[in-house]
Amino acid sequence: MESLGQLLDHLKNPDIRRRTESITEELLQNPLIRALRSEYPEIDDRVIRLNLSKLYQYAGDHKHCEQCPGLEHCPNDFQGHFSKLDIERVNGTVEIYERKAPCHLQVAKTNAEMIRKRIRSFYVDDHALNEGYNNMEIMAKDRLRAPAVHQIFRYIQDVKENGLSPRGLYLTGAFGTGKTYLMCYLLHELAMVGYTGVIVYMPDFVEDLKSMMQEGQKLKEMTETMKECDLLIFDDIGAENLNPWVRDHVLGSILNYRMNRKPTFYTSNYPLDGLERHLSFTSKDGEELHKGQRLMNRIAPFVDVVQLFGENQRGKF
Template sequence: MKYDVKQVKQNPLIQKLIKENKITDEIIEDDLTVLNRFLNQFLECKNNGGMDKCEQFTKGKQLDLYFQDYRFYSSLIPCVHYLHDNPNYYQNQNLIFTDTNLDSQFKSIKELILSESKKSEVNSKNIASIAKKAEEGLSKNKGLYLYGNVGVGKTEFFKITANRFLQKGKKVCFIKTLTLTSNAHEEMFSEIRSKKTLNMCKYAEVLFLDDIGEEKPTTWKRDEILFNIIDYRYSHKLLTFFSSNLDLNKLRSKYSAVHDSKQSTEEEKVSAERIVDRIRGLVNEVEMFGKSRR
C-alpha cells in the first residue's frame, strides 16, 4: 500500500517524531519512500512471553523509525519477546559503570506510583510530582537533585529513570559518591596514575551521582574530584542526577566545613558555594518524603 503525507501523519510513532522534532510536511514528502517502506513492513510485538511467541520475520527484532539530520531512518531493535528472555540487554549495551544493582521490581515510574498508592496516597502524589518535575527538567536538559531521609526510595526512583535512558541508547554511569572518591583516590595515587573513574563520570552522556554528601569531605575530594566533574558537566550541559540525604543548603554547609584545608573560613565558603552553584545550574531540586521502605 502507498501512503500519502496525510496518511503517514496518522501513525502514532511518526506523530511522536513530528512533535519532538518539529518536522514539516515538506520533509515528510521528501522521505515518503522511507516512510512507506516502514509502514508496510512494521509489525509490533505486543504479547508477553519469550522468543517462542515472536512473529517477526527476523525473530527477536522489530522495525523502528528515528529522525536524525533532517531525515527519517529505519533500524531493527530488540522486540518485547527478546527483552523478555534477555532482561539485561540494554544495561549490557549502554551501561558504562555501576556499583549498584539497577534491576528494579518496577518497569516504569507509573508502576511505582500505582504500587505506592496502595500504601500511601500522600507518598504516591509526592512521587508523581517528582516525576512531573523530572519531565519538565528534561525538556530543558536538566536533571534532578533528589533529597530526603534514608530509605524513602530515592535510589529506586533513579534506577527506573536510569533504565529508561539505557533503553533509549544513552551511555549511563550510576555511581555512589563514596565509590567515586575512593576509586579516584586509588587511581590517582597508585603507581600507575589514572583518571579513569573521574573521566568516566565527567564524560558520560547521563550521570547518576548517588548519595552525594555521604562522603567525609576533604579539600581534595570537593575541589579536585567533585567540582572537576560537576563544573565540566555544567559547562557542557550534560544531563546529571544527584541523590542525597541533604538539601542543597545543608550540602553547602557540609562542604564549607572541611577541616584539612589551609584556606580561611571565608575561602571555604566560596569553594562550597561554587560547587552548589554548579549543581543548581544542572538540576531541579525536589524532596522525596515518607517513611523508610527498607
C-alpha cells in the same frame, strides 16, 4: 523437528519419498499455508513443491511458537526467532523468500541487554537497576511520596518528548524513603529510549578515589565516563568524607564540564544549604566556605529540588 533437508537427502528411498509426500499433503492442509495461498492464488502445487523446505520451516516454527516452552528452551533452529515469508510477484509468478524474525521474548531480552549496556554503576548494587519497575507499584508503595514521584514522572516524559536539557534533579529526603530506587527508575526509563547513564554511590566512590590518586589512567577513564554520559547521578552526596583534592579537582572538574551541557542528578539527606555546609568542610583543611560555595554554584542553579516525604522502607517486606 527433523529437518526437511535430511528427508530430501534420501529421496531415492521409497519410504522417505512416501514420507515427504505425506509432509507435502500436511502442508497443503496447514491453516497457515492455506491462508498464504488464499492471499496469493499464484502459489499453486508446483510452487509449493519448489519451496517445500521454506514452507516446512515456516509451519514448524509457528507450531513451536504456539506451544512456546520459554526462550531458553526454544526448539526452533535459530533460538528466539521464527521463520517469516516474504512473497514477491515477478512476471505473473511468485517468489518466496524466508527470513528469521525475533519473537517477543527475544526482543524483550535484547532490549534488556541494551539497557544494561547503556547504564553503568559505580559502587551501587546492580540489583537496584535490574529488578524491574512498575509505575503503579511505585505510586502505591507510599502515598506520602506521590508528589515527588509525579515530578520524576514528568521529568522522564519531558525528556522523552523534548530531549535532554542541562537541568537535572536534586532529590532530598529522609533515610529509606526510596531516593536511590527512584533515580534508578529514571535511569532505566531513559535508557530504554537510548540515553546512557551512570550512577555513583558517593561514600564508596570518595574512599576509592583516595587510593586511586596514583592510578592516573583508571581515574581518567572513570571521570571521563562521568563527564560524557547523558545522565549522571551522584547517590547519597553529603554522606562522604571529603578531602580537598576530591572536592576541588575531581568533583569540581566533573561538574564544571557538565554544567550547561548535560543534566546531573543527586540524592541526599541534606537540603541544598545543608549540602553547601558539608562541601565547605574537609577533614584536612577544615572549613572553607568559599570552596563549598564555588562547588554549589555548579550544582544549585542546574537542578530542580524534589522533596521526598515518606516512611523508611528499609527492612519492610
